Amino acid sequence: EATGDNGETLRFVLRNDCEVTFGDGMRSYTTLLFVFVSISILCYKVLADRKEKLDEAEQTTTDYSVQINNPPPDARDAEAWREYFSRFGHVTVVTVALDNEDLIKALVYRRSCVFALEELLPAGLRLTGDNLDECAEKARPPTLFERLYYYHSDGPTLRDAIRETDDKIRAMTSRRDSYDVCEIFVTFETEEAQRKALTEANSGEGLRFGDADQRLTMNEPPEPSAVRWHDLDRNWTMSVAIRLFTTLLTVVGIVVGCLLIALVHDKYGSAVSAFFISFLSTGAPYVCEYITALEPHHREGSVQASRYFKVTAFRWAFTALTTSVITPFADTVSNEAGSIINSLYAIFMFEMIRGPITKLVDYYGHFYRHVMGPRAVDQSRMNLLFQGGYYELSERYTNTTTVLFVTFYYGLIFPTGFFFASATLFIHYWTDKFCILRTWDRAPRLGTQVTMNAKAFIMLTIIAFAVVSSFYVASFPFDNACEDESAVPSEYVGTWTIRVGDGSTATAVVEEGDDTYHFCNQDMLRFKPPAFPAVPSNQPEGGEWMEPGQEKIASIYGWTSLFVLIGVLVIIFVRFLSLTLGHLFYPGYRPSGKVGQENFSDPDLEIRGYVPQVRLYGRPFPLLLCDTSDIEDKLIGWEDWYRGYRTHNVLYDLPGLSEKENLFSKVKQWLPPGMKAKPRHNFSMYPYDG
Numbered sequence: 001e002a003t004g005d006n007g008e009t010l011r012f013v014l015r016n017d018c019e020v021t022f023g024d025g026m027r028s029y030t031t032l033l034f035v036f037v038s039i040s041i042l043c044y045k046v047l048a049d050r051k052e053k054l055d056e057a058e059q060t061t062t063d064y065s066v067q068i069n070n071p072p073p074d075a076r077d078a079e080a081w082r083e084y085f086s087r088f089g090h091v092t093v094v095t096v097a098l099d100n101e102d103l104i105k106a107l108v109y110r111r112s113c114v115f116a117l118e119e120l121l122p123a124g125l126r127l128t129g130d131n132l133d134e135c136a137e138k139a140r141p142p143t144l145f146e147r148l149y150y151y152h153s154d155g156p157t158l159r160d161a162i163r164e165t166d167d168k169i170r171a172m173t174s175r176r177d178s179y180d181v182c183e184i185f186v187t188f189e190t191e192e193a194q195r196k197a198l199t200e201a202n203s204g205e206g207l208r209f210g211d212a213d214q215r216l217t218m219n220e221p222p223e224p225s226a227v228r229w230h231d232l233d234r235n236w237t238m239s240v241a242i243r244l245f246t247t248l249l250t251v252v253g254i255v256v257g258c259l260l261i262a263l264v265h266d267k268y269g270s271a272v273s274a275f276f277i278s279f280l281s282t283g284a285p286y287v288c289e290y291i292t293a294l295e296p297h298h299r300e301g302s303v304q305a306s307r308y309f310k311v312t313a314f315r316w317a318f319t320a321l322t323t324s325v326i327t328p329f330a331d332t333v334s335n336e337a338g339s340i341i342n343s344l345y346a347i348f349m350f351e352m353i354r355g356p357i358t359k360l361v362d363y364y365g366h367f368y369r370h371v372m373g374p375r376a377v378d379q380s381r382m383n384l385l386f387q388g389g390y391y392e393l394s395e396r397y398t399n400t401t402t403v404l405f406v407t408f409y410y411g412l413i414f415p416t417g418f419f420f421a422s423a424t425l426f427i428h429y430w431t432d433k434f435c436i437l438r439t440w441d442r443a444p445r446l447g448t449q450v451t452m453n454a455k456a457f458i459m460l461t462i463i464a465f466a467v468v469s470s471f472y473v474a475s476f477p478f479d480n481a482c483e484d485e486s487a488v489p490s491e492y493v494g495t496w497t498i499r500v501g502d503g504s505t506a507t508a509v510v511e512e513g514d515d516t517y518h519f520c521n522q523d524m525l526r527f528k529p530p531a532f533p534a535v536p537s538n539q540p541e542g543g544e545w546m547e548p549g550q551e552k553i554a555s556i557y558g559w560t561s562l563f564v565l566i567g568v569l570v571i572i573f574v575r576f577l578s579l580t581l582g583h584l585f586y587p588g589y590r591p592s593g594k595v596g597q598e599n600f601s602d603p604d605l606e607i608r609g610y611v612p613q614v615r616l617y618g619r620p621f622p623l624l625l626c627d628t629s630d631i632e633d634k635l636i637g638w639e640d641w642y643r644g645y646r647t648h649n650v651l652y653d654l655p656g657l658s659e660k661e662n663l664f665s666k667v668k669q670w671l672p673p674g675m676k677a678k679p680r681h682n683f684s685m686y687p688y689d690g
Helices: 022-057 078-088 101-118 132-138 144-149 155-175 191-201 236-268 270-293 300-326 340-361 363-375 379-384 393-409 416-438 449-475 548-580
Strands: 002-004 065-068 091-098 181-188 481-484 494-499 505-510 516-519 666-669
Touching: 022 449, 022 548, 065 191, 078 091, 078 181, 078 191, 078 666, 101 132, 101 155, 132 155, 181 191, 236 270, 236 300, 270 300, 270 340, 270 393, 300 340, 300 393, 300 449, 340 393, 340 416, 393 416, 393 449, 449 548
Parallel strands: none
Antiparallel strands: 002 494, 065 181, 091 181, 091 666, 481 516, 494 505
């Protein structure tokens, strides 16, 4: 609104003098083509070659093993599986995994209660099988930090939970004497034997075990540390229902977060909203961790892939999409405080420093080591406080793809973002490398599931770059003002005091013969229906606003965005079909790389076997879920030099449980002829006070 010298109030249109020329557009268009070609080569050529080279450079358990996904439910005899697969070469290890998820989860929960109670005990008092009441009475009350962070309860509550779980386990084991087989892992002595087995299983009539008519479904398994032995249930209907529920929770969380960002932006401005976006982005992985924990996953790689999808959806919605929606169209390229440009400066700065500072400061680790560690009552509990921190591979990928998405989404109107992105990724790389080498604990070998998801999302960032840039090119100058040929109305001639939307004032002098403008909607994305591709021909008749040079580059951008959209979606769709339905058209297994010459049992090749175990958060060693008396120590993958393996085996938590052999998975080892088994370590020779 503007007030004249005569006191009259009229409305004016704020004209933006910024325009996009053909040369400006072509520079951005060249960047788009370079990014499209470079990322396509990176995702589908460089990474594939690097994967093959890394696979050939290091021999792992996967290179020697096969996984049978549909074994006969009663085929529990490991010796029978060894004899069956010996036609391809010497079989070294066979793991028979049972569908005993309910029993395993009960035993693991019991152990977690035992560990929680042990941390509350005074020095010198140990929990044994006959002093549970004494330990519960002498346990100290948990601190507020332990209640909030570890969900610790007091001694009597933990005692009751242990006894209730004991009764539940006894009831489960008394009702049945066996569980069905759900998966079989066969490890050969040579990689050549593994390839022969997989080739025959996925060609012709395949393989059939015993008298079963069903063809065995076989594939190369993930690494042993990536198998979730406590989550092998094959109830697909329940799995799908849970996935739909968690997807709904994710959508609800994103919507709530976006609404909060819009509220903060309207009330406090772009700088505060950028800080709030960074705060929500920091909390998104924790929310997604709880949501993903509800889902059944057979593999750690699947868990990370699911978490990556959710966290990426949260961060993309918060950092780019919500910012674009809540910013008024006319403020897109303005210098006002609420413009997208100012928001992007703040978002990039927070993204650049938030993650690295949090990781380098490591406040949890320092608090444990320097505050709680010296106050631990014994060596065992002090050791728990000196472990490395956990990190999620999915979050590392999410940080990268989020930076790329924001950069490409606003690449045309904020080219400075490419320099911010370069600096951000550089800082993230070196801080992550430092933390992996110095402060974080070792992560399990997850395979390629997260990488495959990340490649798809990176290709989606190219779609965002092409499509959003085409709309931005077509929308310049972002003022919704179109020039017309009418004369200036007499009532507008004179000197006016203009009040701008941010509350500031300016003086304007209108003379006869000045240009006049009328409102025209330049936001093609909000046309009904949206105009796609964003080409000049989609301008409404009588409301054209594009300059000749702008029309040329808008046409090039618009049709290119359509081509990129179709091309990338076709690539992703074909890749999806090849992963899901490809086995119907070509063999399900195609060997890649050279055959390794090392044998699985070579002393210099320190790789583990498929030994069922589960790791509890905060514990230095996993819990063993099977009898390990028939295998070498190296197959387990770790050693507790002070307490041995029996202490960590849930089979011995209740009397008589280890004698029911068909309730737990089995692992058998057969060394090659002429090779002797290494003697098992005598762990009792090492003194230990914990």
